[in-house]
Amino acid sequence: MNRDLLADFLRSRRARLTPREAGLPSGERRRTPGLRRQEVAQLAGMSVDYYIRLEQARGPHPSRQVLNALSRALMLSQDERAHLFHLAGQALEQPGGTGRRRGDVPEGILHLVASLEEVPAYVLDAKYDVLAWNPLAGVVLQNLDEQSPQEQNAIRWVFSSPDIAERLGDQETSRFARAAVADLRAAAGRYPGDPGIQALVAEMLALSPEFAELWDRHEVEVRRDQRKVIHHPVVGDIHMTCQVLPVPDRDDLRLVIYTTEPGSPSHRAMRELRRLVLSS
Template identity: 75%
Template sequence: MNRDQLADFLRSRRARVTPADVGLPAGERRRTPGLRRQEIAQLAGMSIDYYIRLEQARGPHPSRQVLNALARALMLTQDERAYLFDLAGQPLEAPSIRDDVPGSVLHLMAFLEEVPAYVLNARYDILAWNPMANAIMADLENQPVENRNVIRWVFMSPDIAEYLDDEEKGRFARASVADLRAAAGRYPEDRRLRALVAEMLALSPAFAELWDRHEVEIRREQRKRINHPLVGVIDAICQVMPVPDRDDLRLVLYTTEPGSPSHQALRELRQLTLSS
């Protein structure tokens, strides 16, 4: 339970709700926006003392019943309600990381003939890819399943220097570890994710150093320079797109500026894949 963040969240949401929103008179002596603590406590059916302790980060672990009552009183959205439960240490349901990819995503990747595209789960396992992704990421098709993991590739692959220089590797490694730590917070019960972290801590001092920083940041768009052994340097925009209704999956696309040398390099790489 994160008492400080829970307290901050309750105060911010209380300030957002107006008396008119819940059918209360506005009155003449309101010095702050939103509802008073007493009003939220009454709407939620709890004592004012209990609610004050929650807002002051002194409260006990609220029950699911209390959290549901607060969500109604504060008029939280579905996403905000889930966040409230997370802060209180009571997720709405135990999230899990699955290994299946929706057919619609597979069809989309198949249509992206000139764009490397692949699907990652929260453990950084590469679950599916198109031919261009296979060409740009060291022949995924012939890799053992355990090697189709971006974290292992970044920190353990002996040939990564052929694809990323030291500066690029450092930047990508830091972003990936910060994102993996965010996933570990979302999926604390996933055994394979915990096993991956334990493995990397034991085998990679570089991973351990980054993990100990406790940096947390979900990966989104990122620029990447790839030194491909067949077509040379590719400056790509790595776009990380969440798969709808699947928080554990992301579609990763490598795009380049139209007409640029990197764009031409990708086209050349596609021709090589077609002729091979």
């Protein structure tokens, strides 16, 4: 159980929830946004003193019943509820997951990535290291083959960029940055004490004010399928669907595949990019 992180998360979720959203009367003017501690305790059916101790990182180990009550009171999403349980040392069972933390990629997944010749495909671990990729993904993801293992990390690509403040004005970059940080925080809850995740977070907090600002929001959301646009200097913009697939029996790994609508300009652009890759 990480009492400090649990306390931070509870305070951040309480601050974002309005009385109206929680079904409470607004009453007199409030000095700070969000619910009061006594209101959260009332909604969760627990004593105010117990809840205050949780927010002050000095409370007892909360039971699953207490965590479920807090999830309902704070109107947490499914991902946020799982994060709350992880922080409290009450990890939820994940279908198909084993809780293992290894950097290797199963041989069958490597064969699958290599066989996907017409779409970019790569394997991502919990801290956003790209562990394996096919030739198209190597081109789309900034010439992966030419980068060191330290550089082959999607979060470093975004937040270590010298023009990050300007790039976050771009809707595509901003959406990815926010989603990646929320997903990384969820991973930090699933794997408490993981040295790789802790080191990456510490590095980014020291180097990037933009990362620090997003990290302090305590947003939690596991990465799933999403639309995105790849800006390529030769074939132009490619509109894609980013499919994020869990690797069976490896809850720390995900297979990411970029697909385009058949017959669309983006599909033709991707075929042209593949032709350029094969001819190089």
